Amino acid sequence: MIMVPIVSPSGEGTIGATIRGVIPTDPVCMEALSVAHASLPASILYHSLRVYLYATVFWERNDTSDEPVSPLRPVPAMIRNMFIACIFHDIGVSAAYDGNQERFEVTGADAAVNMMRRYGESEESMREVWLAISLHTSPGIAERLGGMARALRLAVRADFGSFPVPDLGNFHGEEWASAAGWELIDKELPRLDIEKDLGDAVVRAGLDRPEKAPPASWPGDLVRAKKEDPDWEGVNKAF
Structure with a gap:
C-alpha cells in the first residue's frame, strides 16, 4: 500500500504586517484568508500569498512577457477577486475537502464561488474566479484565456520557476522594488x-x-x- 503523509492544518503560518498591508480588507477577503490559514500548512499558505503578489503585477501589465508595459491599474474589485482566486487556488488539497469527489482545482473553484455568493458577488466575478482557479494547472489554456486566468497561471509558474518573476515594485510600491522586495518575501513568506x-x-x-x-x-x-x-x-x- 502506498502511503503519503497527510497535510495537517497550518496554525503556524504567521503573516506579518507588511504582507497584510497588501491584502484587501474586504470581509470576503478576510474570510478567505481565515479559511486558508486554518486549512493549509504554512508552505502552501505562503505560496498562495506569493502567487497573489505576482498575479496582481501580471494583471496590471496585461501581457505574457517580462517586458514592462503601461496598462491601466486594476480597479479595487478586481484586486479583491484576484486575492480570492489566489488564496483559494490550492485550498482543495486541504483535508477539510477530502469528502469532495472533484479534483482539487475544481474543489477550490467551487469553494471560492460558494463563499463569494454569500457576499452577493456578481455572476461575472464568480465565473472569472472559478475559471482562474479551475484552470491554473492547465498549461496553454489559462495563458491563452487571458484576464485573471492568465495572471494566476503565470504567477503559479513564476513561483515554481517556469516563468520570470515580475518586478513587484511596479505594483506594490517602492518597498517591494529590487532586492528589498525579494528579501522581504524570503523573510515573511519563506518557501519551506x-x-x-x-x-x-x-x-x-x-x-x-x-x-x-x-x-x-x-x-x-x-x-x-x-x-x-x-x-x-x-x-x-x-x-
Whole structure:
C-alpha cells in the first residue's frame, strides 16, 4: 500500500504586517484568508500569498512577457477577486475537502464561488474566479484565456520557476522594488517545503479517491509517478 503523509492544518503560518498591508480588507477577503490559514500548512499558505503578489503585477501589465508595459491599474474589485482566486487556488488539497469527489482545482473553484455568493458577488466575478482557479494547472489554456486566468497561471509558474518573476515594485510600491522586495518575501513568506507538501497533498487525495486524479491531468501525473516509485521520499518526480 502506498502511503503519503497527510497535510495537517497550518496554525503556524504567521503573516506579518507588511504582507497584510497588501491584502484587501474586504470581509470576503478576510474570510478567505481565515479559511486558508486554518486549512493549509504554512508552505502552501505562503505560496498562495506569493502567487497573489505576482498575479496582481501580471494583471496590471496585461501581457505574457517580462517586458514592462503601461496598462491601466486594476480597479479595487478586481484586486479583491484576484486575492480570492489566489488564496483559494490550492485550498482543495486541504483535508477539510477530502469528502469532495472533484479534483482539487475544481474543489477550490467551487469553494471560492460558494463563499463569494454569500457576499452577493456578481455572476461575472464568480465565473472569472472559478475559471482562474479551475484552470491554473492547465498549461496553454489559462495563458491563452487571458484576464485573471492568465495572471494566476503565470504567477503559479513564476513561483515554481517556469516563468520570470515580475518586478513587484511596479505594483506594490517602492518597498517591494529590487532586492528589498525579494528579501522581504524570503523573510515573511519563506518557501519551506512547498513542492513536497503540495505534491504529497495532491497524491494523498488522489490515492484515497481516484476520481480526484483523472488521467491526463496534473493530479493524475503526480499519482502515477508515486505509484511507479512508491518508496521515493523526495519531491514528487512529476511535480
